[in-house]
Amino acid sequence: MSQSKDNQTFDPFDPTGMLKQMRDSNMESWSKIMTDFVNTEAYAESTGAMLDAWLTTSGPFRKAMESSMAQAMAQLNMPTRDDITRLAERLTNIEMRLDDLDARLSEGASSNDTQATN
Amino acid sequence: MTTKESTQAVDAGMPSFSDVCEGWHRAAENLDRFNRMLTTDAKIAQTPKEVVWTLNKAKLYHYIPVVPEQDRKPVPLFMVFAIMNRPHVLDLRPGHSFVEYMLRHGYDLYLLDWGEPGPEDKNMCFDDYTLEYLPRAIRKFKSISGAEEFSMLGWCLGALISTMYAALRPDDGLKNLMLLTAPLDFSDQEAGGFTRWSSNPAFNANTIVEKLGNVPGEMIDSGAKMLKPIENYFGSYSMLWDKIENPGTVEAWHAMNTWVRDIIPMAGGAYKQLINELYKENKLVKGTLQLRGETVDLKKLKANLFNVIAEADHITPPCQSESIMDLVGSEDKELFRVRGGHIGIMAGRGAEKNTWPHMESWLSARSGG
Incomplete structure (x- = not known):
């Protein structure tokens, strides 16, 4: 009883004590919530769409960079x-x-x- | 603070000034150690070995035997690791290494390291790994060891490659096949995050490979970590902080983190094949997968089979490995379930007491001349 009361008080020697308490009491439920979340269709779809958007938008820049580098190297006979x-x-x-x-x-x-x- | 005041503070349950200083000093030391664990590399893969063959980025290692020749097992063991990680996890750290363990038990040990694919390898696919690189490495290893028969151990995608090779080249001297967390059967499209993500129409492996060439290691690593985000992005580090004053745990964590941080890209061709032909179309189990025009028929796999499954594997869920037992042509086959995760079953604290002895005793009984 006194032990649990001690655990709830702030310990100045352990700056991460409060974080530890939060973690111990919530980690399992958070873990389950997040694991369930990443296994949903909605997550799969949004990740796929974000990845696709990133590849599509970054593509032209990458292509332009590659093409200008190729031209520069050709000019230098490299x-x-x-x-x-x-x-x-x-x-x-x-x-x-x-x-x-x-x-x-x-x-x-x-x-x-x-x-x-x- | 005078002695009288200090005594009064202790009596009142308050920490003394020297206790506070000592506590903060220890916390600072721990923080420094924590930072070092995150930013430095531990010495891993220390067991003495020699490179006996190379091809492109692939290297074949032969571990220096530690038992006299007359006490060694006549059938050598050839290990094949996954293509998107370094194989060092098999030889993590001195005193806790599967390689060391098997050498002590008298095995002549070879390891195929696929290496890190460069831009010129972006079209490499499982056809190349299974029918160009692996047979050549085996040819070399057989010529060095002089053995006609051999055992093969494949882990993760290395197990997939080993299985395909065993089915395509059943008469090449492969006597025993050990599979660890082998992703082979993708008929359950809701099992595991990878299957769910890749089966979604929004996920297009062709676009990824077309735009990036090889798939960056960071992308694969973050995908694997997102399967269990709290454990991987928070739990692992908070566990380290909790045990920061325990040298044994810190050393083990450091070695594992060194291996985890050392990420490599995956060849684009193999990635496309993995997602499209295996994850989405499940061609291997359906019997429609072709490599270099040859159909991979699992019924032709005749080697003795030991299939290790990790019960808490979130990367290769057990259902992706189990069904192989009914599909192969092997007469001598055993399914071994281990409590633990994808990597933990071989590199975790319990591996030396649980997984390794079972594997060794199964193999030992089949490694006679």
Whole structure:
């Protein structure tokens, strides 16, 4: 009894004491309310719509920025982001072929070893 | 304050001046520690390992064995983690690491880290992960280990990739398949926030990928956190503050937070496929999913199967993993339910006493020569 009375008094040593008390008494119900809320159709729809709106409105700015950067890089005789991306894609393809060649060479080497042993 | 006044204050139930100073000093120290926990990185993934293969951003690690060769299990274990997180959670911190645990039990351990996709990887999809990268990594690991048979552990989307691979390449030497919180069956469109959000017509994965290329890690992270907003945005930090003077808890929290903060984007192609073909159309379970023109038929999955489900998983609700048991062709299969959440079952405090021993004993019985 006296313990619960103590808990309700403000403790100057613990500046977050009041927050803790609020949390302990309300956290579970808040958690349930919020979890239920984010699982509603209304939340799903509004999130989807907000995301779509953000992508739609920011798209033209992004495109304008990319296009002006591409022009600037071309003026400077420098590769653009797209050039580097295409080059990286080609490198990945080459890497895959090298990996296959490496595997075949290893297989060949191990079968040669086996034949030599026999 | 004189001694007489101080004594009077204590008698009246008032704190003394020195108590007040000490209390505020401790609070300041705690605040400093709290701030450090939020803004610095703990040392995670410390178990010694070597890179034995790379392809694009993917790396294959081999962990240095800790038991003599004659005591090791003949069937090595190959681990595949999700594509939108780092795999360090499998080796979180010394003394509390699944990797360490399995090495101690004599497994020859390999880990495939998909790496962080760049803009040039925006079209990478599950076809690439399952039929280009994974088979090559397995080919390399088999050539290094010399083993004809192997076990595979897949977690989250890593479990999805492992399942598809096991169904498409049943004769590739895969003996045992362990799935952890595998998102496979999306027939219940009301189970879990992700399914509900992505099934809404307002949510368009194609637009996201078309505008952004790869899906930013921040977007995926905030989506996962919004599934339980109070716990993730408030509860976790208030728990840390409560336990700030407990070094063990603080250390564990710091390691986990370091892993959580280290977010990576998800390849756009895989994201589109995940939302459209799996979450919305449930093609894997319906038997209509095709990778590189090959139909993924779960009946062709023959490996021994151990399917771990987290009962309180809000990211992959149990119903998304359970039904696989009736769909695969495996004769030896076991469903294991663990109390806990998506990550907690493997990285939480109870993992070492509950999840890991069960997994190890199941695998040990099937890892003989």
